[in-house]
Amino acid sequence: MDLAFTRDEEAFRAEARSWLRAHVPAVALPSLETAEGFAAHRAWEAELAADRWSVVDWPAAYGGRDSGLIRWLLFEEEYHAAGAPGRVGQNGVSLLAPTLFEHGTEEQRARVLPPMACGRTVWAQAWSEPEAGSDLASLRSKALRTDGGWLLTGQKTWSSRAAFADRAFGLFRTDPDTPKPHQGLTYLMFDLRAPGVTVRPIARLDGRPAFAELFLDEVFVPDEDVIGEPGQGWRIAMSTAGNERGLKLRSPGRYLAAADRLLDLWRTQGCPASTRDRVADALIGARAYQLFTHAAASRVLDGEALGPESSLNKVFWSEYDIALAETALDLLGEEGESADTDWAERYVFALAGPIYAGTNEIQRDIVAERLLGLPKGRR
Numbered sequence: 001m002d003l004a005f006t007r008d009e010e011a012f013r014a015e016a017r018s019w020l021r022a023h024v025p026a027v028a029l030p031s032l033e034t035a036e037g038f039a040a041h042r043a044w045e046a047e048l049a050a051d052r053w054s055v056v057d058w059p060a061a062y063g064g065r066d067s068g069l070i071r072w073l074l075f076e077e078e079y080h081a082a083g084a085p086g087r088v089g090q091n092g093v094s095l096l097a098p099t100l101f102e103h104g105t106e107e108q109r110a111r112v113l114p115p116m117a118c119g120r121t122v123w124a125q126a127w128s129e130p131e132a133g134s135d136l137a138s139l140r141s142k143a144l145r146t147d148g149g150w151l152l153t154g155q156k157t158w159s160s161r162a163a164f165a166d167r168a169f170g171l172f173r174t175d176p177d178t179p180k181p182h183q184g185l186t187y188l189m190f191d192l193r194a195p196g197v198t199v200r201p202i203a204r205l206d207g208r209p210a211f212a213e214l215f216l217d218e219v220f221v222p223d224e225d226v227i228g229e230p231g232q233g234w235r236i237a238m239s240t241a242g243n244e245r246g247l248k249l250r251s252p253g254r255y256l257a258a259a260d261r262l263l264d265l266w267r268t269q270g271c272p273a274s275t276r277d278r279v280a281d282a283l284i285g286a287r288a289y290q291l292f293t294h295a296a297a298s299r300v301l302d303g304e305a306l307g308p309e310s311s312l313n314k315v316f317w318s319e320y321d322i323a324l325a326e327t328a329l330d331l332l333g334e335e336g337e338s339a340d341t342d343w344a345e346r347y348v349f350a351l352a353g354p355i356y357a358g359t360n361e362i363q364r365d366i367v368a369e370r371l372l373g374l375p376k377g378r379r
Contacts, residue, residue: 009071020078023047024082024084028342032086038088040085041086041088045118052064070297070301076253076254080253080254080256081253089119091125096123097116107224122164127237128157129154129155129157139172142174142176143221146220152172152221155214156214158213159213159214162212169188169189169227170187171233172188174186182234183234190219195219196218197216200212205351250317252294255289259282259285262282262331278327286320289316308367311363325347328343
């Protein structure tokens with residue numbers, strides 16, 4: 001792993017910094033968990049895409065810059081350092097798009113990716129189901145074969161962004177007679193406004209609908225919206241999960257910028273000794289995560305798969321995010337908990353981190369069994 005950046009990479013970073021300095025809104029956008037904020041963030045995605053900054057590592061044919069992973073990491077550092085808005089298109093850009101690049105058809109990539117890049121189509125992740133929890137393979141929503149496609153029936157829950165999104169992707173059981181639960185699953189994309197779809201928003205602690213339940217009653221999906229081969233959904237979903245946990249969902253730039261903000265807050269609050277070590281831990285943790293992620297990107301560029309190391313990343317960033325926000329709220333005292341501050345919203349969002357993308361209990365099992373070679377625990 002080479003920790004030095006090339007002249008071209010530094011030029012790319014400077015170009016990104018200059019663009020962001022000129023375009024990042026002077027006033028923060030409303031929360032994207034509101035209808036008003038969702039629309040404002042969708043417009044921001046379009047502004048990014050107009051100058052091909054929304055998906056810098058994608059091929060130019062789909063709206064990107066062919067920048068590669070290292071430049072994407074540099075862009076992310078500049079993006080968060082500039083205080084740019086949260087990305088409403090993240091489910092699509094970070095999860096579905098890598099899946100389509102690996103398992104989709106050229107027709108699907110040409111049809112799905114450009115509107116995703118500019119925010120015209122915003123995607124929800126529809127994996128979780130009632131009573132399935134982290135045991136994704138036990139899902140019961142089904143897809144039955146019909147002329148020209150499939151009919152989806154069932155219920156999804158905790159679907160991120162689904163309250164305002166346009167489309168969703170998820171797994172459905174297409175063969176109920178397979179000997180193992182992770183067999184006979186198919187990965188499908190579907191329209192949240194199609195006949196038979198009911199979206200019921202779920203309020204977060206602050207009352208904003210960050211999630212939704214989806215009720216599906218014979219929702220027609222054409223064959224062209226099946227990703228990969230029918231029945232092979234589990235293998236494809238594990239590819240999506242690896243991206244979610246390991247590299248693309250939470251870039252180090254997010255934490256480097258937040259740690260710097262925390263340090264500024266600590267200084268403005270008079271450098272209280274009671275939180276000095278926690279602030280230092282936040283700065284060290286952000287830097288360590290940056291180096292770990294750059295090492296992971298280097299391995300991917302050398303042709304290696306992310307593998308179970310993704311679970312280490314996921315446990316780290318989800319617990320780090322909570323600790324960071326808790327320290328900030330402690331520094332702010334009553335002001336932090338009672339006011340509608342960025343830190344309060346960050347804290348509420350961070351609480352879900354150990355649950356989504358596979359619970360941290362499951363990730364620790366993966367680390368124990370696949371990385372450390374320990375025997376399987378009781379299920």
